[in-house]
Amino acid sequence: MVYLSLFAVSFLAATILPASSELTLVGLLSTKDYSGFGLLMSASFGNILGSTFNWSLGANLLFYAKKEWFPFSQNQIDRAKKWFQKFGLWTLLFSWVPIAGDPLTLVAGILKIRFWIFLMLVSIGKISRYFFLYYLSDLN
Numbered sequence: 001m002v003y004l005s006l007f008a009v010s011f012l013a014a015t016i017l018p019a020s021s022e023l024t025l026v027g028l029l030s031t032k033d034y035s036g037f038g039l040l041m042s043a044s045f046g047n048i049l050g051s052t053f054n055w056s057l058g059a060n061l062l063f064y065a066k067k068e069w070f071p072f073s074q075n076q077i078d079r080a081k082k083w084f085q086k087f088g089l090w091t092l093l094f095s096w097v098p099i100a101g102d103p104l105t106l107v108a109g110i111l112k113i114r115f116w117i118f119l120m121l122v123s124i125g126k127i128s129r130y131f132f133l134y135y136l137s138d139l140n
Helices: 002-013 021-031 036-060 074-087 089-094 101-110 115-138
Strands: none
Touching: 002 021, 002 036, 021 036, 021 115, 036 101, 036 115, 074 089, 074 101, 089 101, 089 115, 101 115
């Protein structure tokens, strides 16, 4: 149940809801009651799936962008789009960065970035971030 909860928190942290998957992961790792690898995989897959949800929103539901409930403002989308176009696909390696990362994954969908390229770069960035936290927590 803990792994599923971490998966859910990590998914939500990558979408529109404010959640801290990093704090949740580090807290669970610090208890030493659960498999570190299992926690790392739960957090990574949940967060990657959340980013994939954002990509899907951008690719398929952009016509909802003017709706009040839409997760990102037009200003955020425009800024992320400019940044994304300036620095290219490699920006997806930074999709884990708080605040900026979520709009980037949405913009990748809007720009119709190939899904497999998107998935590879986002996965590398997010797994690396969680592995780094895992490594740091193991030092204690």
